[in-house]
Amino acid sequence: MAENNEMAMDMEAKNQQFDEDLEEILSRLDASNYFGAREIMLKYNEVDIAEILEEVLDELGVEKVIIIFRMLPKNVSVEVFSYLPGDDQVEIINGITDREISFILDELDFDDKIDVLEELPANIVDKILDQTPKEERKLINTFLNYPEDCAGSLMTPDYISLQETMTVEEALHHIKTQGMDSETVYTCYVKHGGRELKGIVSLSALVTADSDTLVSELMHTDYVYLNVYDDQEEVAEAFKKYGFLAIPVVDNENRLVGIVTVDDIMEIIEEETTEDIERMGGVMSDDQDSEYLDIGVFKHAKNRLPWLLFMTVMLMITGTLIAQFEEVLSQVIVLVAYLPLLMGTGGNTGTQAATLIIRGLSVDEIDLKDVMKVVWKELRISIILGLVLSAFNFLKIIIIDQQSVLVGLTVALSMVIVIIFAKLIGGLLPMAAKKIGVDPALMATPMISSLTDMVSSCIYLFTASLILGIAL
Amino acid sequence: MAENNEMAMDMEAKNQQFDEDLEEILSRLDASNYFGAREIMLKYNEVDIAEILEEVLDELGVEKVIIIFRMLPKNVSVEVFSYLPGDDQVEIINGITDREISFILDELDFDDKIDVLEELPANIVDKILDQTPKEERKLINTFLNYPEDCAGSLMTPDYISLQETMTVEEALHHIKTQGMDSETVYTCYVKHGGRELKGIVSLSALVTADSDTLVSELMHTDYVYLNVYDDQEEVAEAFKKYGFLAIPVVDNENRLVGIVTVDDIMEIIEEETTEDIERMGGVMSDDQDSEYLDIGVFKHAKNRLPWLLFMTVMLMITGTLIAQFEEVLSQVIVLVAYLPLLMGTGGNTGTQAATLIIRGLSVDEIDLKDVMKVVWKELRISIILGLVLSAFNFLKIIIIDQQSVLVGLTVALSMVIVIIFAKLIGGLLPMAAKKIGVDPALMATPMISSLTDMVSSCIYLFTASLILGIAL
Numbered sequence: 001m002a003e004n005n006e007m008a009m010d011m012e013a014k015n016q017q018f019d020e021d022l023e024e025i026l027s028r029l030d031a032s033n034y035f036g037a038r039e040i041m042l043k044y045n046e047v048d049i050a051e052i053l054e055e056v057l058d059e060l061g062v063e064k065v066i067i068i069f070r071m072l073p074k075n076v077s078v079e080v081f082s083y084l085p086g087d088d089q090v091e092i093i094n095g096i097t098d099r100e101i102s103f104i105l106d107e108l109d110f111d112d113k114i115d116v117l118e119e120l121p122a123n124i125v126d127k128i129l130d131q132t133p134k135e136e137r138k139l140i141n142t143f144l145n146y147p148e149d150c151a152g153s154l155m156t157p158d159y160i161s162l163q164e165t166m167t168v169e170e171a172l173h174h175i176k177t178q179g180m181d182s183e184t185v186y187t188c189y190v191k192h193g194g195r196e197l198k199g200i201v202s203l204s205a206l207v208t209a210d211s212d213t214l215v216s217e218l219m220h221t222d223y224v225y226l227n228v229y230d231d232q233e234e235v236a237e238a239f240k241k242y243g244f245l246a247i248p249v250v251d252n253e254n255r256l257v258g259i260v261t262v263d264d265i266m267e268i269i270e271e272e273t274t275e276d277i278e279r280m281g282g283v284m285s286d287d288q289d290s291e292y293l294d295i296g297v298f299k300h301a302k303n304r305l306p307w308l309l310f311m312t313v314m315l316m317i318t319g320t321l322i323a324q325f326e327e328v329l330s331q332v333i334v335l336v337a338y339l340p341l342l343m344g345t346g347g348n349t350g351t352q353a354a355t356l357i358i359r360g361l362s363v364d365e366i367d368l369k370d371v372m373k374v375v376w377k378e379l380r381i382s383i384i385l386g387l388v389l390s391a392f393n394f395l396k397i398i399i400i401d402q403q404s405v406l407v408g409l410t411v412a413l414s415m416v417i418v419i420i421f422a423k424l425i426g427g428l429l430p431m432a433a434k435k436i437g438v439d440p441a442l443m444a445t446p447m448i449s450s451l452t453d454m455v456s457s458c459i460y461l462f463t464a465s466l467i468l469g470i471a472l
Numbered sequence: 473m474a475e476n477n478e479m480a481m482d483m484e485a486k487n488q489q490f491d492e493d494l495e496e497i498l499s500r501l502d503a504s505n506y507f508g509a510r511e512i513m514l515k516y517n518e519v520d521i522a523e524i525l526e527e528v529l530d531e532l533g534v535e536k537v538i539i540i541f542r543m544l545p546k547n548v549s550v551e552v553f554s555y556l557p558g559d560d561q562v563e564i565i566n567g568i569t570d571r572e573i574s575f576i577l578d579e580l581d582f583d584d585k586i587d588v589l590e591e592l593p594a595n596i597v598d599k600i601l602d603q604t605p606k607e608e609r610k611l612i613n614t615f616l617n618y619p620e621d622c623a624g625s626l627m628t629p630d631y632i633s634l635q636e637t638m639t640v641e642e643a644l645h646h647i648k649t650q651g652m653d654s655e656t657v658y659t660c661y662v663k664h665g666g667r668e669l670k671g672i673v674s675l676s677a678l679v680t681a682d683s684d685t686l687v688s689e690l691m692h693t694d695y696v697y698l699n700v701y702d703d704q705e706e707v708a709e710a711f712k713k714y715g716f717l718a719i720p721v722v723d724n725e726n727r728l729v730g731i732v733t734v735d736d737i738m739e740i741i742e743e744e745t746t747e748d749i750e751r752m753g754g755v756m757s758d759d760q761d762s763e764y765l766d767i768g769v770f771k772h773a774k775n776r777l778p779w780l781l782f783m784t785v786m787l788m789i790t791g792t793l794i795a796q797f798e799e800v801l802s803q804v805i806v807l808v809a810y811l812p813l814l815m816g817t818g819g820n821t822g823t824q825a826a827t828l829i830i831r832g833l834s835v836d837e838i839d840l841k842d843v844m845k846v847v848w849k850e851l852r853i854s855i856i857l858g859l860v861l862s863a864f865n866f867l868k869i870i871i872i873d874q875q876s877v878l879v880g881l882t883v884a885l886s887m888v889i890v891i892i893f894a895k896l897i898g899g900l901l902p903m904a905a906k907k908i909g910v911d912p913a914l915m916a917t918p919m920i921s922s923l924t925d926m927v928s929s930c931i932y933l934f935t936a937s938l939i940l941g942i943a944l
Contacts, residue, residue: 009699010699010701010702011698011699011702011703011706011710044694045694045696045714047713047714047715051713172679175679175680176679176680178680185676185679185680186658186675186676186717203658203675203676203679204657204658204675207644207647207648207657207675207679208647208648208650208657222515222516222517224517226483227481227482227483229482230482230483231483234483238483239738240738240739240742241519242517242519243519243735243736243738244735245658245717245734245735262717262734263715263716263717264715266711266712266715266741267712269738269741270712270835273745274831274835276749277748277749277752277827277830277831278827278828278831280749280752280753280827281752281823281824281826281827281828281916281917282820282823282824282827283824283827283828291832291837291838292828292829292832292837292838292846292849293832293837293838293842293845293846293849297849297852297853297856298856300849300853301853301856301857301860304821304824304853304857305857305860307820307824308817308820308821308824308857308861309861309864311816311817311820312813312817312861312864312865314816315812315813315816315817316813316865316868318812318813318816319809319810319811319812319813320809320873322808322809322812323806323808323809326805326806329805329808330802330805333798333801333802334795334798336794336795336798336801336808336811337791337792337794337795338791339791339808339811339812340787340790340791340794340811340815340925340929341784341787341788341790341791343812343815344783344786344787344790344921344922344925345780345783345784345787347819347921348754348779348780348783348917348918348921349776349780351753351754351917351918352753352754352755352776352779352780354753355749355750355752355753355754355755356750356753356755356764357764358749359746359749359750360763360764360765363742363746365763365764365765366763366764366765370765373765374764374765377764377765377769377772380769381769381772381773381776384769384770384773385773385776385777385780388773388777389780389781389784392781392784393784393788396788401792444753445753445820445823445917446820446823449816449819449820449921450816453812453816457812
């Protein structure tokens, strides 16, 4: 592999270099110059090579990927494989021999192996399990049975077990004989009796302590732990909160069954964030693993349809309500020109409040008991914004549009009321959702704007009929 | 500290226990029963204690926090301090003696110390620096001078340096004498000549290798590195991509100046996500560090006003455009009832597309060169959705509203056109923003809905005048 001892590049220069190399690799592969492509690829580390293979698969198809994948050094190819997305792994598995599959699976870390097996079709999994030693087969089956998206499905059973009575020297010797080379080695677990977790001790504590210190003197017993059935969102929260590199996972009897390491959590956080953002944008997707471009148009349409149908019904009701004010509208047709302004302002101010509250709830900055603080804050904010925006609009209506003062007053007054309502709806609805156990992210733009559209148009037209003295 | 050897609780039970204990601590502190409060607090680890202190500060004020903070064991109090939010740290610093400040700062890890100094007022920083040895003062000043939000401001200079020619035994001995106990020890850095970074070697490789192996045999030279001036968003991307525990930071001459560790990155990812989500919801905040409840109402109003003013202007233009169709509207006043439907559908379908594209760009699933793929996909999706929704609306208008077929046709036809336009605007605008170097997150709901409102109302009323044969 190339050495980095030329002048250091910043991130932008590195990305540009990577893009150029990627183009060159694609064109060499397209021309079936495999050795030429391999030469450039090997300048990069395994994560980057995985990214290159993803592009090759997208652009040139699976055959070229398999040829170049087979040309990678064996140990590199296994690691590259572990960094590929699930569906790309399945495509490669389907194109290589059983012998190559076995080699890859044997070399993978246990948690990566479980991830791959979860993606593969059942008949291939059975074939693989047939060739696995009985003890490991049992363990694999246990892991495959944990519900997806829980701590049990994220953990690895590869961890270092120590005894309280060991000295540091004995502990380090034990670690050396176990010989694991991954991030799993940095926290060691001290068990009591059979499998009950007693405490944890970090490798750094062991390495920096005197050889004859006892493990029991170094271990922490106030460790943080996860339950196998804790949801992956809670797992991610625990890592964010404590900043640990690994957290032990125990079953209901406090027996240590595995550990979750921080490197697997980054992906989870990204998936959970994507889910939140999509829901806030009115998209109901059930797999955040799949990329936008890989999802078919019918699936995309299906993910978007529920919210659109809901909103259509809401907007129909709004239309029916507006139709009740036909008398006002037909007498002062110019009122129609300001309807979008009122509805849009309601939707936008409501969305702002909802966005902040949803995010605040999700990062634990806002608690359900803060509800009155939120109301009081949004009330004051909406009065400030209401005054500024309605003054601005009033002047524009009188001076530029040359409408009557009564029309200006109608718009200005209803705008203040609309903003107050919208901010309160936007602030309270996410909290109410959380209270009854519904995801607050569902109370973003689509829901808020549907509700505020309805409220805004009624407030506006009702105010108009009062100020302009038109009987309904 | 308490031991966890009772029956294991799941996350929910633990959170409930924590909330109960927190209530009890608050009520004991309120009654000035400090020893009683301390007793419960010490059941928890430093991160949890920091969370408790935050609550105490919010509920009971800074005096009680300082009393209880002083009653914590010295080593616990320093760590707790490092987990507190910046403004809470400043409040405590202002309430304790210089001697106590010096003690805390001396004990903090270097990167935490820099974080605290960045938050403190200049006169206090000067006083602290006066008492600092010259060498360290120089280093602190260098670190304080890196721009905020870049790799230089996130890194710590506390790392382990090794020589290529060391054996594993010598390397481990060197680590032991350096005696760092934090996560910084897990990757060691091999320098060449003066300070040029040559390679990295993991502590796990050292611990599991034979004592007489040379460091040069274990080290990786294809390491990933950051530049001191890389933006924190790029730093977070690198951690997400590679899953490393630490990444070395070099200056333009490839000299190692510090390392960034993964535990500091979680916060950055959270801040960057918050910024994206807020921008997508139309809030322009400049400090994602501050919590919703801690931000004053004028600041909140200021963060929300720019988008609201922009949207008001856009909605005014939409209103002026609608006024051009006064003739159509006054002849067929029922058309007004369907205006919100068309505008709402445009806004919502556009937001859905924009949300997916913005997120796809941000997690690197979508590339600028995919623009035609996005267009083609959104086009097909919008035809499917357009047909379903317009059929649904057509039937409702004819059957339930008992309107004429021509009105039904007007709404149905313009709905298909509106959805196609909205999906294309939603898909293309974020990509165009990225192309010209603007944050795609700004092209979410507020921008998209302002544009689609304008386009939708014109398409609708123009279609109406054509189908209903009314001259404009």
